[in-house]
Amino acid sequence: MNALPPMILDLRVAPPDRRPVHVWLPLFLLWPIVLVLGVLALVFTVLADVVLLLLGERYHHYTILLARCFGMLWDTRGLVLRFNDKATAVEMTVQ
């Protein structure tokens, strides 16, 4: 796992016959909101898992699933996507 979560989403789009667009999205501003929402969601998933466990359901892993989803988001740091056709170039970098 990375030491830090993704901090910046750098998006560059070069459409045909128009000025290239360079968008710099500060993901680090979203993380506090995501953290609060995540904690709230964790409360619900823990409750759901306890209820499912008491009901004898085989699947009761929503809390771990949520934690792994956060882990996956965390590990997107370093992801680079580039698409080029003859006219347009798109580049997305998660830093």
Add this chain to the structure above:
Amino acid sequence: MSEDRSRILKMLAEGKITAEEAERLLDALDARAAGTMDSAVSHLRESIKGDPGPLLDALPKYLYVKVDAENGDKVDVKIPIALVRSGLKLTSLIPPQAMDQINDSMAQHGMSIDFANLKPEDIDDLVAALRETEVSVDSANGDKVRVYTA
């Protein structure tokens, strides 16, 4: 089966050696293989004495997918290996109902992979194998696909 082992069994089948001799030869072969493994393990242990940082740095960290289409389209994706591992670990936790829908949808698109069979203990082996994998496809119409780690 190793080449030596099959040669011994072939000699036994042809009657060139007795069953007892074959057994002794197979035992000797196993002993030799165990000795080789021990020396390989001890060599590995010697090599990771001290700071393991340089060795870890030498491991590939990204999975690259490059598509160079004949019509000029290009796709270049750099995926952190950590993300691949996280994704694979996530598949083992997807609720069964959702997993059925995913498998059905993938089957409809020609990919018959049952992710329910992907066990957590297999993921590390899969990622380790991925580090040594390189796929190059040169299609007849000029499209080129390359998947590798670095």
